[in-house]
Amino acid sequence: MSLQRTNRYHTRFNVCLQPVQHTMEYLDLAPIARVGGTVKLPGSKSISNRTLLLAALAEGNSEVRGLLDSDDTRRMLEALTVLGIRLEGRAETGDFKVQGCRGSFPQKQADLFLGNAGTAFRPLTAALALSSGHYKLSGVPRMHERPIGDLVDALRQIGADVSYLGQEGFPPLQIRPAAIRAGGEISIRGNVSSQFLTALLMAVPLTQADTRINVVGELISKPYIEITLNLMRQFGIEVSRDGWQRFQIAGGQHYHSPGVVHVEGDASSASYFLAAGAIGKGPVRVEGVGKNSIQGDVRFVETLQQMGAQITMGDNWIEVSGNARLKAIDVDLNHIPDAAMTIAVAALFADGTTTIRNVASSRVKETDRLTAMATALRKVGATVEEGADYLRVTPPQRLTANAVIDTYDDHRMAMCFSLVALGGVPIRINDPKCVGKTFPDYFQVLQQITQPA
Numbered sequence: 001m002s003l004q005r006t007n008r009y010h011t012r013f014n015v016c017l018q019p020v021q022h023t024m025e026y027l028d029l030a031p032i033a034r035v036g037g038t039v040k041l042p043g044s045k046s047i048s049n050r051t052l053l054l055a056a057l058a059e060g061n062s063e064v065r066g067l068l069d070s071d072d073t074r075r076m077l078e079a080l081t082v083l084g085i086r087l088e089g090r091a092e093t094g095d096f097k098v099q100g101c102r103g104s105f106p107q108k109q110a111d112l113f114l115g116n117a118g119t120a121f122r123p124l125t126a127a128l129a130l131s132s133g134h135y136k137l138s139g140v141p142r143m144h145e146r147p148i149g150d151l152v153d154a155l156r157q158i159g160a161d162v163s164y165l166g167q168e169g170f171p172p173l174q175i176r177p178a179a180i181r182a183g184g185e186i187s188i189r190g191n192v193s194s195q196f197l198t199a200l201l202m203a204v205p206l207t208q209a210d211t212r213i214n215v216v217g218e219l220i221s222k223p224y225i226e227i228t229l230n231l232m233r234q235f236g237i238e239v240s241r242d243g244w245q246r247f248q249i250a251g252g253q254h255y256h257s258p259g260v261v262h263v264e265g266d267a268s269s270a271s272y273f274l275a276a277g278a279i280g281k282g283p284v285r286v287e288g289v290g291k292n293s294i295q296g297d298v299r300f301v302e303t304l305q306q307m308g309a310q311i312t313m314g315d316n317w318i319e320v321s322g323n324a325r326l327k328a329i330d331v332d333l334n335h336i337p338d339a340a341m342t343i344a345v346a347a348l349f350a351d352g353t354t355t356i357r358n359v360a361s362s363r364v365k366e367t368d369r370l371t372a373m374a375t376a377l378r379k380v381g382a383t384v385e386e387g388a389d390y391l392r393v394t395p396p397q398r399l400t401a402n403a404v405i406d407t408y409d410d411h412r413m414a415m416c417f418s419l420v421a422l423g424g425v426p427i428r429i430n431d432p433k434c435v436g437k438t439f440p441d442y443f444q445v446l447q448q449i450t451q452p453a
Contacts, residue, residue: 026404027432027443029421030452035280037449039273041265041288043068043094044295045438046227048263049076049119053127053202054235056085058100060257067094067263071436075117079124083107100257103206108133116142116409116437121171122151122195126203128175129160136165138172142409145170151196154188158207182209183251187216190244191361194221198228201247205237209251219244220361222335223295230294234258264288267295269439271342272415274301274320276446278309279349280422282321284449290316300339303331307346328352337361338412340391344373345416347393348382348423360389367408376413379403380420380427401425411437418446424453 048068053076055062067073069091077096081087084106089096105128114121116139125148128135138144149169152162161178164170186204188197197215204211219225222244229239236256240248265288277284289298291313301311301318307326312319328350333340337359347354362369374386380403381396399420405427407413411434420427435442 024430025433027429029418029427029429031424031426032280032421032450033424033453034282034451035276035284035422035449036282036451038285038287039445039449041269041286042070042439043263043288044266045070045072045119045268046224046266046295047231048073049117050123050198050202050228050231051261051263052076052080052096052098053123054231054255055098055257055261056080056083056101056105057103057127057202057206058235058255058257059102060100062098062100062257063260064089064096064098065094065260065262066265067091067096068266068438069094070438070440071115072117072119072438075114076120076124079112079114079120082110082112094263100255103254105131105133109135111136112138114139114143116140118143118146118193118195121146122148122193123199123202125151125162125173125175126155126199127206129155129162129178130180130203130206132177133175134177135175136172137175138165143171147192148173148196150189150192151199154186154196154200157186158182158184158211180207182207183211184209185212185214187214190215190217190219192220193361194219194224197225201225201228201239201249202232204249205232205253205255207251211249211251213247213249215245215247218334220334221337223299227294234261264293264295266438267293267298267300268338268412269415269442270298270318271300271339272419272442273446273449274304274318275342275346276419276422276449277320278304278307278322278326279346279419280450281323283319284321285317285319287317290314290318292316299336300342303329303333303336303339303343304346306331307350326350328354330355330357332358334358341369341373341412341416342419344377344391344393345419348377348380348395348399348420350395353392353394355390355392357390359391363388367410367413369410369412372406372408372410372413373416376403376405376417379405380417380423380425399423399425402428404428405430407431407434409434411435411439415439415442418443
């Protein structure tokens, strides 16, 4: 897959939009001397769309509070409306009332456009494949580059009729009514997107039959599966498991509204500000996640602690500060592979070579994130060894000023590399609006807690 992406125009972002003679928007970040302050996190993307879908499938009405207002959630809200789900609420407040459909979408024929919202596309694919309707799911060209073959193969194992309208293994998809073989077993690889297993887990109760899901190989991103199981439990579905290899869903269970559901702040978004606190002295406090969070990504702070950051936590907040150069570490991040990207940038501020292991899953995203990270880290002067499932990062004596970072429509690339400005050098982020996927006002919030160099 090409790591290149272009837009139709090239402008300054977050200043005044002035067209120039190139092809991409960009943001120039000035050097930052230090950071300090409090950040209130937007709602979790992972939790927001899972909660919306479960509320739609449940019996009864659910009040969803603190929903993230982002591209991904807007696409899910649009899709549910097209499928006949009654929604009341406003994006600005993040509070919505969802009228559940008791496991059967009212609209049995629909053409759904889902933009680049993977957290909407994957679970909807599974739920609709078991819903006895005619559906087409498509998105922007970028979505059509995001593999979905493992999920489709798993659904076909129980008789679902899902076909590709373009390249084999990729969206867009067509779903037709099918004779679902209720009960039995489904196998799915563990070393691909955790959203595939999440989609299966959430959809299987619709069959009303005993079903076992077998994970082939080691399961990655276990914290994201914990989130899914926790949310299913809130909506009345119990899943038993044998370690991380087998998941058993007993038949006869139905989703029931819990009444009110609160969406936690986004722990993934928290990682950038927490790392900023460790690099840029701090203290930086993030509100919306804490020691009681259901999101495993909060374990990111354990890695920052290994690197020498000072951490304090409350029920709903985490605070980080750092008063010295970070320590180089050798760490297995299979449990939080997405946060590995933030650690790779933090490694630029360490006292030696940092090795990040067991993150092969970064290669099966819409962007090959290991290669994208290695490319960008070299641009800012680091020496990088890139393996099949690891990165080894040696920081330069001095970071390279005015490096131009390509983001490939990947919000994590934009947010991670904004932290380079904490090294006292300016940096350019291409296509900065890609942060709209999870944290539309990320750069504005970052600016509020920074002191310029």
